[in-house]
Amino acid sequence: NAGVTQTPKFQVLKTGQSMTLQCAQDMNHNSMYWYRQDPGMGLRLIYYSASEGTTDKGEVPNGYNVSRLNKREFSLRLESAAPSQTSVYFCASRDPDRGGSNSPLHFGNGTRLTVT
Amino acid sequence: GQSLEQPSEVTAVEGAIVQINCTYQTSGFYGLSWYQQHDGGAPTFLSYNALDGLEETGRFSSFLSRSDSYGYLLLQELQMKDSASYFCAVRLRVQGDMRFGAGTRLTVKP
Numbered sequence: 412n413a414g415v416t417q418t419p420k421f422q423v424l425k426t427g428q429s430m431t432l433q434c435a436q437d438m439n440h441n442s443m444y445w446y447r448q449d450p451g452m453g454l455r456l457i458y459y460s461a462s463e464g465t466t467d468k469g470e471v472p473n474g475y476n477v478s479r480l481n482k483r484e485f486s487l488r489l490e491s492a493a494p495s496q497t498s499v500y501f502c503a504s505r506d507p508d509r510g511g512s513n514s515p516l517h518f519g520n521g522t523r524l525t526v527t
Numbered sequence: 528g529q530s531l532e533q534p535s536e537v538t539a540v541e542g543a544i545v546q547i548n549c550t551y552q553t554s555g556f557y558g559l560s561w562y563q564q565h566d567g568g569a570p571t572f573l574s575y576n577a578l579d580g581l582e583e584t585g586r587f588s589s590f591l592s593r594s595d596s597y598g599y600l601l602l603q604e605l606q607m608k609d610s611a612s613y614f615c616a617v618r619l620r621v622q623g624d625m626r627f628g629a630g631t632r633l634t635v636k637p
Contacts, residue, residue: 451629470528518571
C-alpha cells in the first residue's frame with residue numbers, strides 16, 4: 412500500500428521554466444491538497460480539491476495551476492518558475508469524516524524544488 | 528485572513544512533560560488537529576479535537592477550548608525520538624481547506 416506518491420523527489424529549474432509536480436494516492440480518498448513548506452513558515456495551502464472535478468484556491472495560489480485528473484491524481488503546475496517558488500512541496504489526501512470521527516491528512520514524501 | 532499562532536521553539540529533557548500551545552483566528556472551524564514532522568520527513572497525524580476537552584492517545588494528549596480559540600498538545604514521558612516539529616492545523620470547511628500553524632520545533636535533551 413503506497414499511500415501518497417509524489418514525483419519527482421528533487422528538481423532544479425531555471426527561472427522561467429515550467430514543470431508539473433505529480434501526485435497520486437491509492438487510498439480512494441476524495442480530497443487532495445498541495446502545500447508548500449518554507450523554513451519558519453509552516454505548511455501553506457496552495458490549492459485543494461475537495462472531490463473529483465472540483466478545485467479551490469488556498470492561501471498562496473499565485474503562480475500555480477492544478478488539475479484533478481481523476482480521483483487518484485492531482486497535479487501542480489508551475490508555468491513560469493521563479494526563485495520565490497523554491498520550496499518543499501507536499502501533496503496530501505484525506506477522506507470525508509465518517510460517523511463523527513476525523514479523517515486525517517496523509518502526506519506524500521515531498522518534492523524538493525530549487526529555482527535558480 | 529486566517530492565523531494560527533504557536534511558539535517557534537521548545538526545549539525539554541528526556542522524561543519530562545511539555546505543552547505546545549496553539550491559538551487560532553479563522554473564518555471557519557471544523558476541528559483542531561496536530562501533526563508531527565521529523566527533519567526531512569513528511570508530516571504525520573497525531574491527534575484531533577472537534578469538541579472542547581481533552582483527547583488522550585498514549586503519551587500524547589490534546590486539548591481544545593473553542594470559546595478561547597485555543598488548544599494545546601501535551602507530550603508526556605518525553606523521549607529523544609520526540610524531537611521534531613509539531614504543527615497545529617484547523618479545518619476551515621467540512622470538506623477540505625486545512626490551514627497549518629508555522630510549527631513548533633521541539634528539542635529533547637538527555
